Amino acid sequence: MLALINYYCHEKYFNHVLNAAAVAQRKFSNDPIFSFFHAYSTLMQDQIQEAIHEFEMIKDRRDMSLCTFMALVFAEKKRPNPDRDVIQELDAKVKEDRKSATPKGLYYAGMFLWLLGRNDKAREYIERMIKVSNGSREGIILKGWIDLTSGKDAYAKKAGKYFDEGLKEKADVFALMGKAHYYEYRHNYSGALETVNQVIVSFPGFLPAFIKKMKLLLTLQDWEQTVDAAQRLLQRDKNNLEALRMLALHSLCREGDITESLSLLSSLVSNLDAQEPHSPELFYRMSLAFTRVCGRNEKVIQQTHIMVDRAFSQAQGDSDLATELGYQLVLQGRIKEAMKWYKTAMTLDETSVSALTGIIRCQLIEGNLEDAEQQLEFLTEIQQSIGKSGELLYLRAMLAVKKRRSQDEVTNLLNDAVDTHFSTLQGLPLGVDYFEKLNPDFLLEIVKEYIALCPPPAQGQPPAPQLQHCASVLDTVVKIVPGLLQGVFLLAKVRFQSGDIDSAQSSLQHCLDQCPSHAEAHLLMAQIHLLQGNYKLSSQSLELCLSHNFAVREHPVYHLIKAQAQKKMGELQEAIQTLQMAMILPGVRRAGASAKSKNKKVELSSADCVSVFLELAEALWLNGEQHEAAKVMQDAINEFSGTPEELRVTIANADLALLRGDTELALSMLRNITPEQPYYIQAKEKMADIYLNHRKEKRLYASCYRELVEKLPSPHTYILLGDAYVNIQEPEKAIDIYEQALKKNPKDGALASKIGKALVKTHNYVKAINYYEAALKTEQQNFLRYDLAELLMKMRQYERCEKVLQEALAHDPVNELPLLTDDCRYLVLLAKIQGKVDKNEDALLSLQRARDVQAKVLKRVQLEQPDAVSMQKQLAAEICGEIAKHYTSLKGYERAVKFYKEALVYCESDGKVMLELARLYLTLDDVDGCQQQCSVLLKSDQVNEDATLMMADLMFRKQDYEQAVFHFQQLLERKPDNYPTLSRLIDLLRRAGKLEEVPRFLEMAEKHSSRAKFDPGFNYCKGLYLWYTGEPNDGLRHFNKARKDNDWGQNAVYNMIEICLNPDNDTMGGEVFENLDGDMGNSTEKQESEQLAVRTAEKLLNELKPQTAGGHVQLRILENYCFLATKQKANVEKALNVFTEIANNEKDHVPALLAMATAYMILKQTPRARNQLKRVAKMNWSIVDADEFEKSWLLLADIYIQSGKYDMAGDLLKRCLRHNKSCCKAYEYMGYIMEKEQAFRDAALNYEMAWKYGNQTNPTIGMFKDILYMLALDLF
Template sequence: GDVQESIRQLESIKNKQEVSLCTMMALIYAHKKSPNPDRDAVLELDARLKEQRKTAGQQALYYAGLFLWHLGREDKAREYVDRMIRVSGGGKEGLILKAWLDLTCGKETHIKKALKYFDEALQEGNDVFALLGKAQYFEVRQNYSGALEIVNQIIANFPNFIPAFIKKMKLQLALQDWEQTIETAHRLLQKDPLNLEAIRMEALHHLCREGNISEASARLGDLIKALDRLEPHNSELFCKMALAFSRTCGRSQLILQHTQTLVQRAFDLASDNAEFATELGYQMILQGKVKEALKWYKTAMTLDETSVSALTGIIRCQLIQGQLEDAEQQLEFLNEIQQSIGKSGELSFLHAVLAMKKCKRQEEVFALLNDVLDTHFASLRGLPLGVKYFEKLNPDFLLEIIREYLSFCPAQPASPGQSPSPLLKHCASVLETVVKTVPGLQQAVFLIAKVKYLSGDIEAAHSNLHYCLERNPSFADAHLLMAQVYLAQNNTNLCSQSLELCLSYNFEVREHPVYHLIKAQTQKKMGEISEAIKTLQMARNLPGMRKPTASSKTKGKSIEIDASDRVSVFLELVEAHRLNGEPHEAALVIQDAINEFSGTPEELRVVIANADLAIAQGDVKHALTMLRNITPEQPYFIQAKEKMADIYLQYRKDKKSYAACYSDLVEKLPSAHTLLLLGDAYMNIQEPDEAIEVYEQALKKNPKDPSLASKIGKALIKTHNYSKAISYYEAAVRNGEQNFLCYDLAELLMKLKQYEQAEKVLQQALDHEPVNELSSLMEDVRYQVLLAKIYSKMEKIDSAIVSLQQARELQGRVLKRAQVEQLDAVPAQKQLAAEICAEIAKHSTAQRNYEKAIKFYKEALVHCETNNKAMLELARLYLAQDDIDACQHQCSLLLKSDQDNEAATMVRAIILILQQGF
């Protein structure tokens, strides 16, 4: 960034013949960049440049072309390079530079030629610039492993060439191999202790992969020191280095202090740069400093009045401060110019926030939020995993969107058998993308846990929360949600423990109604109804319980008391009074709730609770009348209809009216989700033919939903129409839309004893290039396990063992990846790994290969130490081999986990008999 120093150094070499042309170009560029350009000097240099160009030799032409290429002046660079190639008679250097020009110009016809030129140049021997170009060619083609092979070749031939190590590190990350990436970063730092790319990579690894904020912060501090030493005047670099960290740190104040320092340094070096001022505004938003953010966005607008990003930032601040009219006017203005600037995800998001704050219809808000996600993910297409990807993914922004979606989801988990809100599925898929890329982002893991909890997947919620709390034991919100999870599992002791832990880390949580709500629900479960009533009455008297916008301060951040939490306290109190035999008090609280929440989206939860109260008092007719009055445009309409249907089926045994509730739902709110509910309703009342018809309609609306296609197949099987089920599965698989149905088809064929056809289906499903996606690996494991079952039934035991061995190898990869990418899947995947090993052991026992059998039963127990079947079989094998001590030990372990296990008791009796010498 020091223009004067660069001019001084360029002046000292401008008379050197081989670099004279490019030096003059650089001097002209530098003069134009300086605050007060010397126009006479520029004119003189320009004249000399035109003169020297006529007689320039090949080296001078080469360096001039190289300089222009770095400047982005591709056409001008091409003129010099072509001339240089003519002068040198097709020299290698010119050919390589021409290839680089072709590769980076963005034109497909040129890119194809680049590889040919690189290969031609490499026929004359290894050239680092040509090899690097060839690696870049493979990278452009997204063949990262091909690029990595070339880079390894460079390192083998030029072991001290630092750029090759940097390229290798980035390619390993593009291949999603963090371990190798970090190993290369360490090697780089041994050769170059202040290497900025390697220090940044280590910091990103601590932050994104490990979620270790303190280590990431320390490395970020080292990065700033290295920048100060190496690039003290490079404003662009200071700003660039901050971006990925600020967007992936989950708003950690520790990290944001560093990123703010970096951007502030950039602005101090170039205080006329509107982009740096805009970024400082965003840094303030991330820290919750809205007034300061607004100040910076206004500074940016002063520096560049056409800055769309600065104006967007101002609108964001206005929305946070509740200045809705101003925000709306500015958004309308931006909308008009959006045609010329292209679609922006952030702009759509601000429209959605405005629509929510103005209480627009849910459908309108959802359409806007869906649009935000489509636009956002479209901008990521084709980007490999890397620093740029972290910036563009902007997990912080995605979590904001998810929180908006969740505000429309039911506050309580779906009850067993009830289909969860489709919004939850949508949220889960976005969050899984975030966690797969940034597994260290605890807020994302926490939100997955919340989504899983609300979807009724309690085990998955538990796994994710356990991961969060292992890394951050003081995460109060996670303890609070964990308490709810334990409550759902009827584990009141652990629930109370979680509440105490939550309180010990954040004493102000006592001001939050959710804390008292969970405590009361625990007391209710333990039969302490009077205590629960006292707890809930205390919650009702909390400051802000009657003010929707209230929040209570805690450790510098606010705990928001939203309407759904407030209404939950009222409804839980109604239920507690009812259980305590106090119908009059319950009715009074319901009336209070009606008055409190009338005209709000939560009003319908009160109506549904009122209907429950009427049912409890035996007034089914009144309950139905209340629920009938709920209209489709109101939130909770689906829940009201489900409740009505439930009443008809349970209390009136009226199947026709039960199904009619769901038909009405489809008529009023036609969607794949409501059709799915209707189909499930028909299956509930044993009418699979009607269910199939409805599922097929749903599939047309949502052809990519795997559960729908599977439900159709299962409904056909229920009607015993096996041939039609087989035809359906085969057609779906043939069309290539529903490959996952291969498993269902093969399983059906196996049940019908059509083993050869089942084997053929699975062999076709497994006939593909090696896969790296976690979901594809899991799918292949399921195929191999089922194939092994089929081979067993065909009595092809060797083939069965081969399939199981392949399944075991794949499952090893799945477990390694799931620990990081899909935590909630780990328990089930460990269970599957144990079953695969136990199955191999079973076959080994049948073949009298006892050593192998013991080895695999032991491995099964490593994956799942409570696998009683494996323990028992291991005990029997030890007994068969006369290893009495090992057998005894295994039986003790088994009886510890299952005291009444008859088989273990029998084996122990046999041991006693043997020991007594009978």
């Protein structure tokens, strides 16, 4: 109970202390400490006399007297008119009592002093108490708390050991909570959470542990669990103030759900009234974060105003409360009322810097610049003693803007304001205090000032330097408070002005999804559509904007965008009318002044104002109204004279001169813009453009940029000069300029990247690598690691590339979104590299790590960058797809299916993944699964070639021949020379036993193009058909015509090698028909022919250049088949060793197992061959290894026939024919079995089928067929 009371005291929940003490008094009536805390909580709620009365009742209790006299001194001092005599008398009693105080008395006195924040004095009492009590455990624990909260690091660091010492004998809730606080102080939030969980297990009724857990989860940036903890807390304590505040903040900051947050905030206010009616500091503290994260929402500020107003009504002498009320009124635009409150605050505390700062803010808003400047000068002078203030620097920037001082001065002040503001957040964990101190509203004000300094985006122009500062600030705001739509909108605006149109559009869409009536978002979306040339979409966005907010018609930017769209669509007259309407709107003719309409302030920059003038002038000129255009331009010159925008008018005037064809006048206007003026760079770029595109003078074009470097030397101008040299095809000069820029700023990683890319373009790869490595040594440009790794991969320096990536990944676990996304990119690239060097297991591990990291990215991105969710889901799908490909290559088909399905969870309409999954189902012989995937894919993409091919394959398997051919006809009728499809069709027609259908498709291709006979694709298809129909020599001739082609060459060479090694399509290693051939098989002529074929195959092998790991394995197998073909024992054994090695390394590799069996058969080791073939027979058939499966089954059938096991052989042969109805050899074996079983008619029929599918080319089969028919006739 005492630990609970201490917690409430520490958090200033004094009414909670009162109630807990009252409960304890009833429960422990003999313990006066609870009476003391009852009196203390009464005192802290400003009921001084009543509290003194309660203290008087326990002052004579032995253990309580010392702390009670101290409390009476404190109570007397809290009176409006303290009695000094009484205080002196009580102080004397404290001193006297201290001499004879008991250990417990010293403990309570130390505790009381600690609660008052007097840690040094409290430490004296507790150290004495520990000494006199021989190391009291309670004293040691309290000493830990005193040191931890002392604000002195030297003491706080030692607190942990005191808590550990206090926990030696038994679990103690006060010590455990102290230990959790200690871990939190040391930024070990996981350790703190673990300790709090220990409290919850050991003391399940201790509510503060649940509150602390909730706050720690937020510190760990796990909003999901934080919300869950808050809801669990409400189940235990349905009106818990901390839980209500947390849920209200979540609704506001994360979800942007104003309605829900208002409901929770209202509940918080009413519960504060009920539970802590006399705690003004609590009301004030609870309001602060909401005011600053609500985006100036009127209803939210009404609630927070109630809270602070309630606080001020109870503590009318508190200057901070009056200042906060003033601040809230500023946020509502009620400046005069705000000024009154700030002045009240100054009356209450003449030294209040925050109140004076508020007054200056009001003066600046109302235009009292002289008064504001005087006050700012005063505050700036005393800043050295009070420390720098971000808000003060911002106000100085505001003053500089209003006094039209230089942009550099304003920018520097804003930069200082941001740096100073963020410096106050260093080391502060995410929590309620962080939201308050972050003050997103203040940061958005700074961002708006930055944006006001930026010229409107122009094609080819570099983004204004202020935009980088904006993006940095907004990234933080949107990450921490994604529910603040104004932050998301401004980020979109900054991205738009920086040229990142896709990201801007994504952010805007998120903004509009959350708030369809966001007028400014619709306006910016219209601008983006306009820029992209989508004029109708631009108009639609404007109409949507108008339908949600009719007042937008009074916004000049609305008319400006509308007119620009009209002009682009050729509606010049309508554009002129629209712009003329814009010209009469408030604010346009007062150079960027804010206009008010129906109490709504219209934000209008001077850049927007000048754009209205310039667009109108151009539209009038294009409409042939040159005189009117000139008048508008003159108005613009008069209106914007003396402002930074004056030079934009000059540049526009130059554009009009160009329209008239007067390049010299345009150039003379631009020459008048000097280096000291804004837009000088734009003027020089315009001049350069005139020289290059109008006068075709490359020398003068480059001289414009050289002059820029001379007058304004900076990395940016050097880069412009370098880019200019690139544009006129002088890359060597460009690189030289880039190098000079890098010497001036060696830590500029972006510049190093640019140089690196320029060097890559000029194929100077080694120097490019040196640049990247030099930039990385600065340890500030880690983003270049990826560029360097990519370049090393391109140069095939895989070992170096892997090292760079491993170094990038060698760090402690991270949680920040940018670091997680970087890690994911590194891991994906690392997997690619590892795959290239055959480290397939490592590659798979890297991809699985990438998948785990990407899961964290997806969890965070939904909260921090909701507009990037779809892109990150796409990456997650790609990672899963790559993992699936790895499992497929390892024959882990079931796991591959799992990962393809996971990929489809992320991107359900990804056609590539659907196709791969369908292929996998086909491999697993899951026809229904394959068909379902193909059907879904063909619904969304009816002309998908691969899916159509697969559907055709499925139809063949189902023996639905007509449907299969229909699918192919669809493809080939659209494009008869679609040779990849034709080659696939030929293979499937072979398997369907319909090879006689092939010639008509070949004829279609010949009719489609007179040059078909010369096309490598056509020759490949013709060669395939001839090979399959038993004409290997003709097939070889056609494959040879495709042999040198990039697309068809490799497959053609593979087929040529197979023909050379087995021209008659015999069963290599088989003995059944070898014995029948007798002496013919050993003829000298045949041996010479075979040796020639082997030598040809060996030559062809040199032409194979496999690109995949599987391809390299296939090449090794073919190389060693050449050794088999020699039939020499040493060669065969050498080949067998290679096949065995491959089979050991590659699980269930059918080609390797078949090759091993073939080698064993040649070596006459039939049992060993049979064992390998039986392994293959147990495997699931796959289209990838279809031919190898067939050859394995045929060879095993041959072995069974040799040993008289005709039934087993027959089953294998039927399996062959099920998958390939044109399998001549299977029919031949079946005929042989039937002959042996004296079923002569069946034997003749099978030999007839073999004769047919061998294209009647094998005389032996023809002879057997005829003899057996005669035998059958004799028998019947």
